[in-house]
Amino acid sequence: MTVPTPMETLSEAVDRLTAxxxxxxxxxxxxxxxxxxxxxxxxxxxxEIDAILRFEGESDPADESxxxxxxxxxxxMRGTYVVAYGPGIDPRDAEMxxxxxDARRR
Numbered sequence: 001m002t003v004p005t006p007m008e009t010l011s012e013a014v015d016r017l018t019a020x021x022x023x024x025x026x027x028x029x030x031x032x033x034x035x036x037x038x039x040x041x042x043x044x045x046x047x048e049i050d051a052i053l054r055f056e057g058e059s060d061p062a063d064e065s066x067x068x069x070x071x072x073x074x075x076x077m078r079g080t081y082v083v084a085y086g087p088g089i090d091p092r093d094a095e096m097x098x099x100x101x102d103a104r105r106r
Contacts, residue, residue, distance in 0.1 A: 017069050022079050030092065054067075064084070068100065081096075
C-alpha cells in the first residue's frame with residue numbers, strides 16, 4: 001500500500017494522479033468497474049494496481065477511504081477508484097476490492 005504525501009488530502013491525491021495521466025474515474029457496478037461517462041464496464045481482473053493510498057479522517061477514525069490508481073493496458077486507460085474504507089464500505093465496492101486484490105495475487 002502506498003501512503004499519500006505528507007498532509008495530502010484525498011482530493012489533492014486525485015488531482016496529482018489525474019495530472020500523472022490517471023484521467024478516468026471508475027465506479028463499482030454489479031458486473032465490474034464502470035468508466036464514468038461511458039458505457040464501458042470492465043472486470044476488475046483487467047486492471048493492474050499501480051498505487052493504493054489510504055486516508056483517515058482527522059476527527060473520526062471511521063471516516064476512512066482508499067484510493068486506487070488503476071491501469072488497463074488492454075484498453076489503454078488509467079484512472080482512479082475511490083472507496084470508503086473499513087466497516088462502512090459499500091458491498092459492491094467490497095466485492096470489487098476483493099477481486100482487484102485476488103487478481104493482484106496471481
